[in-house]
Amino acid sequence: xxxxxxxxxLRVLAQKRVPRMFYDYADSGSxxxxxxxxxxxxxxSIKLRQRVAVDIEGRTTATEMIGRPVRMPVAIAPxxxxxxxxxDGEILAAQAAEAFGVPFTLSTMSxxxxxxxxxxxxxxxxxxxxxxxxxxxxxxLIDRAKAAKCExxxxxxxxxxxxxxxxxxxxxxSAPPKLTLPNLINMATKPRWCLGMLGTPRRQFGNIVGHVKxxxxxxxxxxxxxxxxxxQLSWNDVQWIRERWGGKLIIKGIIDEEDAKLAAASGADALxxxxxxxxxxxxxxxxxxxxxxxxxxxxxxxEVHMDGxxxxxxxxxxxxxxxxxxxxxxxxxxYGLGAMGRPGVAKALEIIHRELDLTMAFCGHRxxxxxxxxxxxxxxxxx
Ligand code: HOC
Numbered sequence: 334x335x336x337x338x339x340x341x342x343l344r345v346l347a348q349k350r351v352p353r354m355f356y357d358y359a360d361s362g363s364x365x366x367x368x369x370x371x372x373x374x375x376x377x378s379i380k381l382r383q384r385v386a387v388d389i390e391g392r393t394t395a396t397e398m399i400g401r402p403v404r405m406p407v408a409i410a411p412x413x414x415x416x417x418x419x420x421d422g423e424i425l426a427a428q429a430a431e432a433f434g435v436p437f438t439l440s441t442m443s444x445x446x447x448x449x450x451x452x453x454x455x456x457x458x459x460x461x462x463x464x465x466x467x468x469x470x471x472x473x474l475i476d477r478a479k480a481a482k483c484e485x486x487x488x489x490x491x492x493x494x495x496x497x498x499x500x501x502x503x504x505x506x507s508a509p510p511k512l513t514l515p516n517l518i519n520m521a522t523k524p525r526w527c528l529g530m531l532g533t534p535r536r537q538f539g540n541i542v543g544h545v546k547x548x549x550x551x552x553x554x555x556x557x558x559x560x561x562x563x564x565q566l567s568w569n570d571v572q573w574i575r576e577r578w579g580g581k582l583i584i585k586g587i588i589d590e591e592d593a594k595l596a597a598a599s600g601a602d603a604l605x606x607x608x609x610x611x612x613x614x615x616x617x618x619x620x621x622x623x624x625x626x627x628x629x630x631x632x633x634x635x636e637v638h639m640d641g642x643x644x645x646x647x648x649x650x651x652x653x654x655x656x657x658x659x660x661x662x663x664x665x666x667x668y669g670l671g672a673m674g675r676p677g678v679a680k681a682l683e684i685i686h687r688e689l690d691l692t693m694a695f696c697g698h699r700x701x702x703x704x705x706x707x708x709x710x711x712x713x714x715x716x
């Protein structure tokens with residue numbers, strides 16, 4: 334492929350270059366994948382109002398997310414096994430985000446560790462926390478994130494058990510990949526990926542290997558999660574985590590208004606409207622559909638962000654118009670990473686930024702911060 338003009342181009346290239354089990358891991362949802370598909374599709378049914386003969390010179394998409402200046406309201410989402418899409422994936426994505434001027438969020442389930450990313454970047458990143466049964470380990474993760482000067486803790490509440498992803502089961506997903514004949518045959522067709530992996534020592538879950546038992550022999554993702562993650566997680570845990578962390582806190586995984594009110598009452602700085610990219614409860618509402626009701630339910634008691642289905646700047650603008658003061662891209666950056674490493678992530682960010690800037694202009698605005706719901710065709714924005 335010679336010219337990359339949109340996120341779909343990056344997806345196609347990533348599919349060619351990344352071993353099947355890791356490409357499929359990123360590009361799948363749970364069970365029938367209905368929520369995964371709805372996340373993208375529901376953006377399409379919202380229509381924008383074009384305005385003409387309006388001064389659109391000197392535009393800016395700059396704003397703030399939890400008080401941090403950002404070039405556009407888009408952060409890199411925390412995604413598991415990112416260092417398996419491309420060698421040193423988390424480091425490269427964090428560097429691309431830093432150079433672009435948007436936040437990078439590191440997953441607990443990353444391949445590169447908190448310390449690896451901190452050593453190779455200068456701008457504080459955000460750290461996403463999963464709550465496991467071993468509270469001593471959670472304390473140590475929080476302390477490591479503090480020592481690395483992470484700027485915010487993103488606490489995920491919607492993955493104490495794992496939604497079934499058929500492709501991961503069929504592919505026998507593990508990190509590092511097991512050297513079975515089908516895996517070896519598939520990897521032989523991905524020479525760039527293999528060369529990159531040979532050049533890095535980072536092939537296991539960097540934050541937890543050596544701390545949590547059974548990481549090396551992760552048989553299946555769901556069995557492993559069932560053993561390690563705490564099914565008794567409650568809002569009381571949010572309180573002690575918030576106290577121990579002591580910094581900016583973002584609650585991720587809210588798709589229901591009642592939970593949104595609890596998140597606002599928890600004292601967190603922001604919540605992320607999210608159904609985990611359609612990877613958990615299949616049949617859950619799409620994030621963009623849930624967003625307006627959640628914004629209405631919490632008012633200005635907490636900053637509202639969203640993720641799920643964002644593949645373009647048009648999507649970011651629609652989410653902003655519906656009240657999201659920040660959005661997160663997961664698959665959109667993973668495709669760039671798998672396709673071309675750090676330049677691929679930079680490309681994904683540039684594509685989305687250009688689309689956001691031009692679409693905002695078509696809607697008759699020069700500054701994103703001035704954009705509100707009035708850019709949406711009323712009947713279509715109710716969904
Ligand atoms: C091994 C445990 O967010 C996902 C990720 C991480 C899941 C934890 C897997 O796959 O949705």
